[in-house]
Amino acid sequence: MKWKAYWRLARMDKPIGTLLLLWPTLWALWLASHGHPHWDNLVVFILGTWLMRSAGCVINDVADRRIDIHVKRTALRPLATGEVSTQEALLLTLALSIMAFLLVLTRNTLTLSLSIPALFLAASYPFTKRFFPLPQAYLGIAFGFGIPMAWAAETQSVPELAWWLMSANLFWTLAYDTEYAMVDRDDDLHLGIHSSALLFGNWEVRWIMLFYSITLCLLAYVGHQAHLNFIYKIGLGLAAGIALYHFFLIRNRDRNACFRAFLHNNWFGGCLFAAIVLATQ
Numbered sequence: 001m002k003w004k005a006y007w008r009l010a011r012m013d014k015p016i017g018t019l020l021l022l023w024p025t026l027w028a029l030w031l032a033s034h035g036h037p038h039w040d041n042l043v044v045f046i047l048g049t050w051l052m053r054s055a056g057c058v059i060n061d062v063a064d065r066r067i068d069i070h071v072k073r074t075a076l077r078p079l080a081t082g083e084v085s086t087q088e089a090l091l092l093t094l095a096l097s098i099m100a101f102l103l104v105l106t107r108n109t110l111t112l113s114l115s116i117p118a119l120f121l122a123a124s125y126p127f128t129k130r131f132f133p134l135p136q137a138y139l140g141i142a143f144g145f146g147i148p149m150a151w152a153a154e155t156q157s158v159p160e161l162a163w164w165l166m167s168a169n170l171f172w173t174l175a176y177d178t179e180y181a182m183v184d185r186d187d188d189l190h191l192g193i194h195s196s197a198l199l200f201g202n203w204e205v206r207w208i209m210l211f212y213s214i215t216l217c218l219l220a221y222v223g224h225q226a227h228l229n230f231i232y233k234i235g236l237g238l239a240a241g242i243a244l245y246h247f248f249l250i251r252n253r254d255r256n257a258c259f260r261a262f263l264h265n266n267w268f269g270g271c272l273f274a275a276i277v278l279a280t281q
Helices: 002-009 016-032 039-063 086-104 109-128 135-144 146-155 160-183 185-191 196-225 230-250 255-279
Strands: none
Touching (some): 002 039, 016 039, 016 135, 016 146, 016 160, 016 255, 039 086, 039 109, 039 146, 086 109, 109 135, 109 146, 135 160, 160 185, 160 196, 160 230, 185 196, 196 230
């Protein structure tokens, strides 16, 4: 049935991307509200994250439709196989984006104004892989825009702390998406696609661990500025242990192990969210 192809095109069957986008947004909602976010903001941001991640996946496949067929991991995607036409994919992107925009229309003016660059970043990211040597950095900015939006929705302001948190998320994205890029390194090199795994060459594992280290340092600063208690520090310690586990997974550059490390970042984000929730009670 056609809807199943749309479902797969929007990656509804693979929630990892939604979770990696959602965790930092939830961090921001809890920090901005001192542990008591408004329930309507929770609903809007959870649904909005899900819709925009799906829209981003569809537009990504539209951009890569002539490339995916040559990559083993993506050759069976609906656009690559012809199950869904380009026109249908664009209409699906439009529908998902409109639904997300209708949600943000229920928030304040500042949140609405921040949604405009957020939409632009999400829509343009797939094309950066053609010319920008570090598209993972662009993705990190796009994936982090839920943080100032969440702060704006809760407080009608975006303080300096929100941008520090967004910076932490940028470096986390650089870490996990470089792990992801290591999976497709050979295909990307053959097809002329840019990625951090290619840019860093044989130093990519060192760079990933540096990105995790910077992420944790920035998160420690955020916790200090937000006056979070010792529970948050325990969460940071656990997150550091998860990052160290990823080193043992990726150090030999095995494709399957690198993909496992990428997926395991869900625990990194979830661990920090649990620490923030408990530290703000």
